[in-house]
């Protein structure tokens with residue numbers, strides 16, 4: 001047998017390829033963004049482009065905003081990435097996110113519990129919702145995409161209906177205001193329910209920042225450890241890579257499908273909890289799915305489903321979104337949304353690039369180029385699916401309001 | 402004009418940690434069948450993939466009809482009329498046969514697919530070369546043999562005249578092998594040139610004109626088949642003499658370790674039983690072979706025994722415990738080990754490393770995990786032991802991604818893993834599929850060693866030679882039933898062949914009546 005001369009493993013090369021692919025996709029996304037800008041308002045295209053690129057770092061306040069938005073994105077991205085790794089496409093992150101938001105707010109406002117209890121409730125709520133498509137898939141072999149999409153809508157309406165019928169949850173219960181289409185600000189209802197700021201608010205001169213971003217990063221690291229180092233991760237990935245082989249190995253595939261969806265759902269739910277417990281946003285009763293869960297998909301794709309990569313891809317996407325907001329007034333809100341979505345979604349095509357770059361680097365070794373997770377292909381197909389994209393964009397718009 | 406249609410001169414190809422081809426030269430004459438022989442991992446598939454444009458060589462050149470050509474991808478190869486049937490087929494499972502054949506060479510009119518002409522051409526080719534396929538069946542419905550005919554038709558449809566076959570016979574039944582060889586001779590007679598990879602020396606002797614031998618990436622020599630014997634070839638390839646007969650001592654049988662009573666497996670859609678009312682047992686210290694033509698219920702029987710699919714009737718015992726409805730894990734823990742028929746589908750997680758694959762059955766045991774965390778040092782150590790013992794060759798040892806390993810070495814990894822579990826009952830399905838003669842010799846000795854240490858071995862193989870060589874008793878399966886049991890010592894290939902072909906069922910019945 002030949003002794004391995006090189007210590008750098010194939011996996012290392014794969015990691016490099018993923019990184020390059022992500023960077024290249026981002027470039028392409030940005031270029032298309034620039035093209036769209038020039039199309040919509042040539043006079044301000046370039047300055048607008050610079051704004052997208054620089055706003056996020058311009059002031060500590062903007063940086064705080066980037067971190068604040070990255071927090072739920074990171075968790076939704078983790079939810080999607082985790083499911084991908086185990087061979088499942090959790091498009092239900094939107095519903096699980098909503099459920100997380102609902103559980104967190106109910107526990108904080110109606111039950112007057114502190115933030116950490118509310119966060120646990122958020123994760124549990126998301127987990128519960130994730131379990132449903134998991135169980136349907138495991139027991140009845142119903143595709144998780146279909147059940148997840150159905151439950152996105154069911155959750156949204158159910159949550160709206162419930163909140164509407166819980167006067168204690170609404171703004172007008174806690175103050176003299178007449179607003180009753182959204183939940184009460186936590187400041188009025190339960191200041192202990194707000195995530196601690198840890199002094200970051202004075203440091204960065206922003207009300208948005210809190211310790212949630214550290215929680216999110218910590219969770220990403222834990223998820224990475226679970227996938228890479230544990231017996232559970234070994235089993236879950238085996239199911240994702242090759243279902244037949246995992247069955248042959250005696251791995252309980254049904255249990256793992258459910259477990260994977262539960263964990264994925266808990267992540268998305270936690271994302272919803274973090275966002276609404278920041279004390280800056282109120283849950284609004286509108287008949288639209290929240291875009292955050294869908295944006296988890298490009299976040300995961302851009303990171304090639306690597307949990308540590310998700311930390312960076314969510315920061316990037318949040319950064320672009322914050323930059324996009326600065327495009328007003330030279331561009332109208334609707335156009336900004338289109339531009340930002342184009343950049344985000346094109347950036348997410350990292351995987352298409354991957355095979356191509358692998359070919360360049362390894363001078364044509366198709367076997368290596370094929371190393372990506374099969375499930376990701378499905379995901380990719382669905383993302384380029386106009387329907388999904390449209391829904392996601394519409395939802396994103398609504399969320400930004 | 403050059404004497405050779407294809408020349409690969411001084412080809413070198415490096416992969417991380419290994420030189421797969423080291424200054425290899427291969428020259429192919431027009432109208433010849435040229436065999437490529439070499440141990441597992443010698444670099445045969447790599448060399449052919451270079452010719453087909455899947456890899457770029459690090460050094461060397463390729464000539465077609467004397468002119469230097471650059472083959473950057475399979476499309477270039479196709480333009481030069483080079484076609485390839487891969488070791489592991491590359492078909493789209495959910496597409497029909499016809500769609501697979503025309504995929505990439507579709508004729509369109511105003512952007513709309515024109516299938517009529519393609520269909521006519523495919524049917525004509527089927528007729529002309531006697532390749533029976535159903536153009537409208539999907540790939541997942543048809544047998545492996547038919548899938549291969551689809552791959553061959555793909556090449557013919559593209560008017561290829563340099564045909565590369567990478568271990569085409571490894572997955573075929575003896576009958577299908579005969580048919581394939583017949584087709585190959587026909588192609589050669591028409592002036593097509595064939596490159597043929599196989600580990601079976603008798604096939605080389607039967608159809609090839611010349612043979613090129615590789616060893617550890619290096620070119621050992623090219624000889625006329627007429628000038629050499631099988632022993633010469635084996636020696637050229639392995640570098641030592643190889644014995645083709647397996648020596649084994651008298652069996653010392655003990656208690657039954659695997660018992661099967663009235664076992665049936667239902668067919669899909671309430672069709673006829675795939676396995677019908679089977680009874681047998683395997684005792685410790687013996688090898689029981691199951692002979693039969695492919696598709697007579699062997700796969701279903703094995704799946705029922707191993708828990709991959711449910712039995713519809715009957716009982717299965719491992720030792721004294723009934724495991725009929727038990728999970729795969731339970732059976733494994735009771736000492737069952739299984740070398741599966743399909744190494745890519747069941748045997749390996751291709752995206753895992755070799756080390757991770759070698760613990761696929763026992764990663765949860767305390768030696769490989771602590772408090773839910775995998776012990777990668779122990780996993781690597783285990784892998785290195787097996788790599789050493791079973792001579793599993795790859796670029797980066799335990800860290801090699803299984804997908805990048807050569808087919809034969811993937812198989813060795815599976816066999817090594819299953820034997821290392823020291824099973825009470827070993828179910829080995831085609832254990833030496835795709836292995837070189839040296840490796841076969843070694844694996845056979847290991848299986849016999851397992852038997853001699855008191856384990857029960859159930860061997861399922863389509864290769865009569867293997868069944869006859871290894872087994873102590875032979876059961877013949879036909880149409881889901883066991884139609885005969887013979888003592889391997891006295892069995893002849895003719896007799897077994899008769900039983901396998903089912904025509905003799907009545908004869909057996911008649912004979913039994915006479916005896917009764």
Ligand SMILES: Nc1ncnc2c1ncn2[C@@H]1O[C@H](COP(=O)(O)OP(=O)(O)OP(=O)(O)O)[C@@H](O)[C@H]1O
Nearest residue numbers: 416421441442443444445446447805806807808809
């Ligand atoms: N894409 C790849 N990446 C890394 N190593 C590779 C790759 N392809 C092949 N190798 C290595 O190159 C060597 C030669 O492999 P190849 O598949 O050509 O062998 P082979 O002669 O066809 O063997 P077999 O008879 O087992 O099919 C092997 O050690 C294999 O591990």
Ligand SMILES: [Mg+2]
Nearest residue numbers: 446488807808
């Ligand atoms: Mg090969």
